[in-house]
Amino acid sequence: MNPRITELQKQAAGRSDVIGLAGGLPADELMPRTELARALAEVTAHRDEALQYGWPEGDESLRAWIARRLTARGATVDPERVIITSGAQQALALVGAACRGERISVGSETYPAAIAAFRQAGAAVVVTGGDAAYVMPGVGNPHGVDQIEPHRLRWLAEKTLIVDEAYSELRFDGQIARPLLADAPERVWHIGTFSKSVSPGLRVGWLIPPAREHDSIVDIKSAMDLQTASLTQLAIRRLLATLDYDALLAKARGFYQERAAVLGQALHDEVPGIRFTVPEGGFAIWIDTNDDGDDVALLEACIAAGVCMDPSSVFRPRGAAGPVAMRACFSNTAPDQLVEGARRFATALERWRRDR
Amino acid sequence: MNPRITELQKQAAGRSDVIGLAGGLPADELMPRTELARALAEVTAHRDEALQYGWPEGDESLRAWIARRLTARGATVDPERVIITSGAQQALALVGAACRGERISVGSETYPAAIAAFRQAGAAVVVTGGDAAYVMPGVGNPHGVDQIEPHRLRWLAEKTLIVDEAYSELRFDGQIARPLLADAPERVWHIGTFSKSVSPGLRVGWLIPPAREHDSIVDIKSAMDLQTASLTQLAIRRLLATLDYDALLAKARGFYQERAAVLGQALHDEVPGIRFTVPEGGFAIWIDTNDDGDDVALLEACIAAGVCMDPSSVFRPRGAAGPVAMRACFSNTAPDQLVEGARRFATALERWRRDR
Numbered sequence: 226m227n228p229r230i231t232e233l234q235k236q237a238a239g240r241s242d243v244i245g246l247a248g249g250l251p252a253d254e255l256m257p258r259t260e261l262a263r264a265l266a267e268v269t270a271h272r273d274e275a276l277q278y279g280w281p282e283g284d285e286s287l288r289a290w291i292a293r294r295l296t297a298r299g300a301t302v303d304p305e306r307v308i309i310t311s312g313a314q315q316a317l318a319l320v321g322a323a324c325r326g327e328r329i330s331v332g333s334e335t336y337p338a339a340i341a342a343f344r345q346a347g348a349a350v351v352v353t354g355g356d357a358a359y360v361m362p363g364v365g366n367p368h369g370v371d372q373i374e375p376h377r378l379r380w381l382a383e384k385t386l387i388v389d390e391a392y393s394e395l396r397f398d399g400q401i402a403r404p405l406l407a408d409a410p411e412r413v414w415h416i417g418t419f420s421k422s423v424s425p426g427l428r429v430g431w432l433i434p435p436a437r438e439h440d441s442i443v444d445i446k447s448a449m450d451l452q453t454a455s456l457t458q459l460a461i462r463r464l465l466a467t468l469d470y471d472a473l474l475a476k477a478r479g480f481y482q483e484r485a486a487v488l489g490q491a492l493h494d495e496v497p498g499i500r501f502t503v504p505e506g507g508f509a510i511w512i513d514t515n516d517d518g519d520d521v522a523l524l525e526a527c528i529a530a531g532v533c534m535d536p537s538s539v540f541r542p543r544g545a546a547g548p549v550a551m552r553a554c555f556s557n558t559a560p561d562q563l564v565e566g567a568r569r570f571a572t573a574l575e576r577w578r579r580d581r
Numbered sequence: 582m583n584p585r586i587t588e589l590q591k592q593a594a595g596r597s598d599v600i601g602l603a604g605g606l607p608a609d610e611l612m613p614r615t616e617l618a619r620a621l622a623e624v625t626a627h628r629d630e631a632l633q634y635g636w637p638e639g640d641e642s643l644r645a646w647i648a649r650r651l652t653a654r655g656a657t658v659d660p661e662r663v664i665i666t667s668g669a670q671q672a673l674a675l676v677g678a679a680c681r682g683e684r685i686s687v688g689s690e691t692y693p694a695a696i697a698a699f700r701q702a703g704a705a706v707v708v709t710g711g712d713a714a715y716v717m718p719g720v721g722n723p724h725g726v727d728q729i730e731p732h733r734l735r736w737l738a739e740k741t742l743i744v745d746e747a748y749s750e751l752r753f754d755g756q757i758a759r760p761l762l763a764d765a766p767e768r769v770w771h772i773g774t775f776s777k778s779v780s781p782g783l784r785v786g787w788l789i790p791p792a793r794e795h796d797s798i799v800d801i802k803s804a805m806d807l808q809t810a811s812l813t814q815l816a817i818r819r820l821l822a823t824l825d826y827d828a829l830l831a832k833a834r835g836f837y838q839e840r841a842a843v844l845g846q847a848l849h850d851e852v853p854g855i856r857f858t859v860p861e862g863g864f865a866i867w868i869d870t871n872d873d874g875d876d877v878a879l880l881e882a883c884i885a886a887g888v889c890m891d892p893s894s895v896f897r898p899r900g901a902a903g904p905v906a907m908r909a910c911f912s913n914t915a916p917d918q919l920v921e922g923a924r925r926f927a928t929a930l931e932r933w934r935r936d937r
Binding site: 276344 | 584591604605606607609612614615617618621622625626629630631632633634635636667668670671674678694697698700701702703780781782783784796800801803804805806807808809810811812813
């Protein structure tokens with residue numbers, strides 16, 4: 226990650242006069258705060274294990290819940306195969322460690338922290354033609370559309386698939402595809418998370434590696450952080466016993482779809498000379514400016530105009546800036562602020578185009 | 582880690598008829614359960630940040646608390662330098678990543694998960710003469726005595742020191758040495774944790790890298806798991822605002838010292854033909870059997886006799902078994918069970934010696 230971009234975004238995040246459309250944060254108001262508080266109180270008071278060390282692979286009951294849910298979607302998963310991770314990010318780091326010295330293809334634009342995780346672990350990141358392919362079925366990040374399911378058979382022909390389902394259940398149409406894991410259990414690394422649905426502040430995700438890789442991945446996980454927090458694992462498991470998870474997801478889909486519509490309309494009305502695709506799910510709209518240039522300069526212009534976004538170079542494995550695009554997240558910003566954010570973006574874009 | 586040992590210890594942990602003296606668990610009854618439950622409820626209800634994404638380096642206020650505490654001990658630390666980690670284990674993994682391709686010396690016996698963290702990250706682990714030395718001042722693991730402070734100047738002459746203070750504040754005499762960080766700020770990687778004092782199930786520790794390494798370590802941390810859980814960081818910070826941490830440590834020191842005395846006396850009374858040093862702090866006694874042989878066979882004999890411990894080979898970078906020793910933890914076992922555990926160990930030891 227370009228340190229200048231991090232610095233700019235951090236400064237902007239600390240300013241109340243800048244509308245934050247960067248970062249992909251789930252909506253604060255959707256988090257099941259009361260239920261989570263109750264679950265935390267209960268496991269802290271009554272379960273010694275919640276505050277004690279646990280095994281590196283994670284809580285048995287939570288692993289069973291994850292396995293059951295995937296099995297219901299068509300991928301028969303033995304709970305023994307599920308590894309609880311410290312968010313989906315650690316799952317990516319674990320896959321990277323298993324692919325050390327190999328090449329992972331990610332396409333021309335992808336989730337920036339996946340690039341970072343793979344590279345840090347010692348894998349090479351390429352656009353196409355790697356030993357393994359990283360994909361986000363259902364809802365891709367940053368584009369917000371499904372680039373996988375329409376080409377399912379082609380993807381299933383890949384040698385190894387790293388399947389990140391972070392946003393898969395947040396497709397606005399509620400059409401959740403059969404997991405790729407169901408059709409290629411020995412070639413798929415399956416990744417999921419509670420960060421987009423329950424809370425990212427708990428850092429609970431999961432990884433289902435190919436069976437032959439399971440034991441060595443548990444060893445690597447143990448070397449990385451011993452285990453994911455017992456407390457957050459047990460609290461989420463307790464929450465899932467009392468809360469209707471599918472209803473939570475359904476509510477989130479409706480909520481984010483409305484936000485997407487507001488930002489989409491505002492971009493359409495307020496910002497000339499851009500292209501964007503209406504997202505099929507997730508948290509963000511990918512905006513093409515149709516211009517070459519320096520996206521850090523555009524970010525600076527945005528912040529000067531009072532809005533912060535994610536510039537395109539961070540999503541690109543080669544880091545190249547042009548053609549310049551921006552990812553604007555609608556997920557954790559009120560509708561009137563989304564409209565105002567689009568207006569400020571129009572101002573910034575005009576200045577940037579003029580000053581280029 | 583020898584998979585056979587992991588398998589044996591996991592089976593034993595699931596059996597209520599086996600007294601567990603393995604693993605180094607803090608006492609359940611010492612954890613500030615009520616205060617923690619209150620802190621969790623408060624931050625979950627009133628702090629959006631507790632459930633939201635945060636920055637990779639961690640909560641500013643918690644970092645300031647850690648810096649203040651070290652400053653009070655003589656090491657002037659800028660809060661900006663502190664990185665919150667997912668337990669001390671992740672701090673070790675981060676140091677390992679920074680030392681990729683280098684050699685880290687750990688002595689002839691050390692904390693097993695440090696060996697695993699360094700190796701997994703791509704550093705070589707040696708007994709002596711590395712590019713960096715891993716040390717545990719105050720209370721060493723597994724020996725329970727201070728092997729560093731008596732030779733402070735010699736250690737300070739090392740090129741790079743990886744200083745793990747996991748048990749440093751749990752010396753029974755309450756004599757907490759000046760941090761090595763105070764005397765060699767540019768050559769020390771300082772590691773601490775709340776796992777032994779508050780709860781390991783929260784996974785909150787810290788790393789203070791040499792200043793020049795700070796930014797790249799934050800990038801590696803971010804690639805590994807984005808950030809440590811916001812919830813557990815904020816809950817611990819809230820806890821520290823309402824609870825007397827030094828009183829908590831003082832109580833723990835007295836508690837563990839009593840347990841150490843019980844196990845020490847029982848070993849003295851019940852187990853012939855062993856040597857051990859009375860620990861100066863921490864959770865465990867290191868027992869030399871005075872015999873060469875296979876420590877996995879001794880572990881098997883122990884479990885057959887109804888007691889589980891940690892065999893010496895897991896603490897040794899070369900994995901060699903003889904001379905055989907066992908680490909017995911007194912920290913999370915009731916006094917009468919400690920005495921019974923020593924008796925069972927005597928039975929196991931006799932059988933193992935006979936069958937060798």
